[in-house]
Amino acid sequence: MHSLWNDSEASLFADALGQRVYTSRLLGRNPALVMHGGGNTSVKTHVPDLFGRMQHVLYVKGSGWDLATIERPGFTPLRMDAVLELATLEQLSDVDMANALRTASIDANAPMPSVEAILHALLPYPFVDHTHADAIIALTNTPNGREHIERVYGERVVIIPYVMPGFKLARLVYEEFPKQAHDGTVGIILLNHGIFTFGATARESYERMIALVTEAEDYIAQFPAADHAPTGEPPAFNPAELAEFRAQVAAAAGFPVIITAHDDDHALAFARRPDVTEVAQQGPLTPDHVIRTKRLPLVGRAVAAYAEAYRAYFAAHADRAAAPLTMLDPAPRVILDPAWGLLTIGRTAGEAQIGADIYQHTIDVIETAERLGGYRALPPEDIFDVEYWDLEQAKLRKAGSAPEFTGEIALVTGGASGIGRACVDELLARGAAVVALDVNPAVEGLIAKPGYFGVQCDVADEAALTGAVSAAVRRFGGLDMLILNAGIFPAGKRIADLPLAEWDRVLRINLDANLALLSQTHPLLKRAPRGGRVVIVGSKNVPAPGPGAAAYSASKAALTQLARVAALEWGGDNIRINTVHPNAVFDTGLWTDDVLANRAQHYGMTVEQYKTNNVLKIEVTSRDVARLVAAMCGSAFRCTTGAQVPVDGGNERVI
Numbered sequence: 119m120h121s122l123w124n125d126s127e128a129s130l131f132a133d134a135l136g137q138r139v140y141t142s143r144l145l146g147r148n149p150a151l152v153m154h155g156g157g158n159t160s161v162k163t164h165v166p167d168l169f170g171r172m173q174h175v176l177y178v179k180g181s182g183w184d185l186a187t188i189e190r191p192g193f194t195p196l197r198m199d200a201v202l203e204l205a206t207l208e209q210l211s212d213v214d215m216a217n218a219l220r221t222a223s224i225d226a227n228a229p230m231p232s233v234e235a236i237l238h239a240l241l242p243y244p245f246v247d248h249t250h251a252d253a254i255i256a257l258t259n260t261p262n263g264r265e266h267i268e269r270v271y272g273e274r275v276v277i278i279p280y281v282m283p284g285f286k287l288a289r290l291v292y293e294e295f296p297k298q299a300h301d302g303t304v305g306i307i308l309l310n311h312g313i314f315t316f317g318a319t320a321r322e323s324y325e326r327m328i329a330l331v332t333e334a335e336d337y338i339a340q341f342p343a344a345d346h347a348p349t350g351e352p353p354a355f356n357p358a359e360l361a362e363f364r365a366q367v368a369a370a371a372g373f374p375v376i377i378t379a380h381d382d383d384h385a386l387a388f389a390r391r392p393d394v395t396e397v398a399q400q401g402p403l404t405p406d407h408v409i410r411t412k413r414l415p416l417v418g419r420a421v422a423a424y425a426e427a428y429r430a431y432f433a434a435h436a437d438r439a440a441a442p443l444t445m446l447d448p449a450p451r452v453i454l455d456p457a458w459g460l461l462t463i464g465r466t467a468g469e470a471q472i473g474a475d476i477y478q479h480t481i482d483v484i485e486t487a488e489r490l491g492g493y494r495a496l497p498p499e500d501i502f503d504v505e506y507w508d509l510e511q512a513k514l515r516k517a518g519s520a521p522e523f524t525g526e527i528a529l530v531t532g533g534a535s536g537i538g539r540a541c542v543d544e545l546l547a548r549g550a551a552v553v554a555l556d557v558n559p560a561v562e563g564l565i566a567k568p569g570y571f572g573v574q575c576d577v578a579d580e581a582a583l584t585g586a587v588s589a590a591v592r593r594f595g596g597l598d599m600l601i602l603n604a605g606i607f608p609a610g611k612r613i614a615d616l617p618l619a620e621w622d623r624v625l626r627i628n629l630d631a632n633l634a635l636l637s638q639t640h641p642l643l644k645r646a647p648r649g650g651r652v653v654i655v656g657s658k659n660v661p662a663p664g665p666g667a668a669a670y671s672a673s674k675a676a677l678t679q680l681a682r683v684a685a686l687e688w689g690g691d692n693i694r695i696n697t698v699h700p701n702a703v704f705d706t707g708l709w710t711d712d713v714l715a716n717r718a719q720h721y722g723m724t725v726e727q728y729k730t731n732n733v734l735k736i737e738v739t740s741r742d743v744a745r746l747v748a749a750m751c752g753s754a755f756r757c758t759t760g761a762q763v764p765v766d767g768g769n770e771r772v773i
């Protein structure tokens with residue numbers, strides 16, 4: 119591990135708080151130190167109040183901020199005297215502590231300060247850094263954790279046994295630190311939790327962190343690494359098998375979930391260890407991971423048994439809390455399976471991703487600890503205390519209702535532009551994870567969100583469709599909603615001049631490709647936890663065709679008929695299929711300003727008149743179509759299948 123300190127970068131952050139921001143970001147850049155909101159930092163300084171009186175203030179990381187991207191407002195300024203006084207209390211509930219810290223802030227708009235604020239205040243150094251470094255956890259989560267730490271650091275660090283983070287930990291440090299600390303003390307090791315370093319400057323504190331963690335890494339390097347190569351290739355991936363598994367997890371959880379599959383060598387080798395049940399079922403690296411990963415992964419696929427064991431764990435420990443507890447859902451968050459490798463589960467794709475990041479590190483640390491004599495996690499009761507922490511339970515009680523499609527997965531064809539793109543945006547906004555297929559390679563980088571997955575794919579190529587569906591299921595675990603939007607609209611040509619090759623090409627893309635995709639996704643849609651939904655983007659040309667568009671009109675009419683038959687065939691599988699018939703949607707790539715002006719002139723209208731040439735005299739946008747598509751996937755249409763709904767501003771020939 120190397121220091122990332124850079125003089126010219128650092129010079130951009132002049133004052134103490136600026137320096138604090140800078141080195142906090144340096145810590146945040148290294149996932150072997152902190153991940154996803156983990157770790158916290160502080161600086162003590164003096165700032166004037168409104169009357170010009172100097173006050174001693176602790177700026178400590180606020181909750182909701184990530185060290186990697188933290189800014190000045192991410193640090194909560196607390197009056198030092200108010201915080202220090204709290205440490206003199208024998209006892210303090212977490213709820214009272216949270217309130218006392220909140221009211222010690224000199225900025226009413228600052229975030230909730232870190233639960234370790236009191237500990238930061240206690241340490242008599244201007245800068246304090248705290249991480250959950252992998253190498254430190256690997257040393258301490260072993261049968262001889264304390265001995266390893268003493269061998270590496272001697273007397274240079276204060277060693278604190280595990281206690282619950284928050285006030286209990288601050289109180290223990292308040293008692294222990296003065297007894298163990300001396301002039302040469304450079305840090306604190308919290309067994310089964312992490313490390314604190316401190317210094318007179320931001321750089322000193324940060325570089326002590328790097329130096330101490332590097333010493334741990336060097337010590338670990340002396341122990342031979344075991345080689346766990348994956349034994350053979352993974353078996354062929356069957357999307358329906360994973361979708362079935364997702365249905366079981368969703369049933370246990372009580373809500374739909376996203377599942378992300380990782381079958382890289384690292385994950386596979388771990389999942390295939392002969393002793394995986396034993397080494398993986400010890401517990402998380404640090405208790406705070408429990409919120410993301412649950413205490414234990416599921417090894418294998420027995421979801422119901424896992425949920426049963428979780429209920430038993432809750433029942434066994436629920437009386438540890440003073441107030442009655444609400445049980446969290448009993449579904450697993452991490453799965454280890456010899457064929458699938460590592461699966462991570464979340465209510466959203468972002469949660470599944472965080473779970474994966476944490477578990478990849480967990481695998482590393484477990485393997486390192488195994489080299490050092492065996493991985494040992496904290497006993498279940500300590501993990502339970504953090505999982506059912508007052509502050510966490512309060513967050514649950516406060517949590518508002520999630521967007522309607524949270525945990526569900528939609529696939530949109532032709533998703534890179536026009537109506538397809540609008541459907542992607544609308545479904546993402548309503549909480550779904552969305553897979554967009556498009557022949558345009560730009561689809562892959564269209565949206566940078568964990569819930570978006572763009573796949574370049576020519577829908578006319580059946581093998582490419584199979585690959586795209588398989589990739590979609592690996593990424594998100596199944597399929598709940600299918601939006602068949604991709605289509606082509608060739609230049610106008612009368613039947614007498616229409617070559618068969620052009621007719622074939624239009625039907626291939628507008629019709630055949632949809633049949634192929636419907637048939638491929640049926641095994642997934644019928645396993646959707648809330649029932650499958652298909653929405654077909656038809657056309658006004660179905661009820662009201664025009665001359666010069668024979669292939670297009672025929673393809674959309676046949677597609678509409680295909681949807682009606684699918685509605686009949688799939689109703690028993692709880693899959694609804696409905697069709698929208700848009701008309702005159704001009705905010706798509708097809709309709710440039712020039713084309714619009716030309717067409718309007720052709721009909722003797724202004725562009726404005728041409729755009730609103732319908733019964734309601736309104737402009738129909740891609741977003742209008744997308745909102746209808748999303749509504750058809752929602753509960754308002756739960757009793758509707760086989761329907762066709764125009765979205766055209768009203769058309770005299772259709773009405």
Ligand code: ZN
Binds near residue numbers: 157283311
């Ligand atoms: Zn911590």
